[in-house]
Amino acid sequence: MKRTTRQIIVGHLADRGMNVADIASELGVSKETVRRDLHNAGHTGHLVLRLDAPLREALTVLRSVHDVPDTVAQNVHAARAAIRATADAVTDARTPVTTPVVRGVTARRDGP
Incomplete structure (x- = not known):
């Protein structure tokens, strides 16, 4: 599978609520690969607020x-x-x- 295709699928699965471990298992890639794909696509799953x-x-x-x-x-x-x-x-x-x-x-x- 091409990287761009995988990144689209990873983003879609994450948007549907799947966690990193389940996505990695489903696609047969490492959790780090999934994290990197999410990060590169802007899907960090976190909202960071400065606690001023x-x-x-x-x-x-x-x-x-x-x-x-x-x-x-x-x-x-x-x-x-x-x-x-x-x-x-x-x-x-x-x-x-x-x-x-x-x-x-x-x-x-x-x-x-």
Whole structure:
């Protein structure tokens, strides 16, 4: 199999949720080859955020909702929840609101 073909397949399998070991086994290549293919294609599987003061303050607020400790796992959980909530709010804002139609009722307009 050509390298470019393998890289496309590796990216597709990773996007479908397969882990590096399973992809390597499926394609008969090493885990390092899969990691390199993902890295070269920009599929690192990780989002890296610099934990500066404003982000730390925001995570503190998010964690305080559930009264949880300042750990990497809790920070990741809080950040994921905030991203999901923001995406949900944007999706909701983009969804058109429809007015239900009630059969047998005629709309009446009062006024001039």
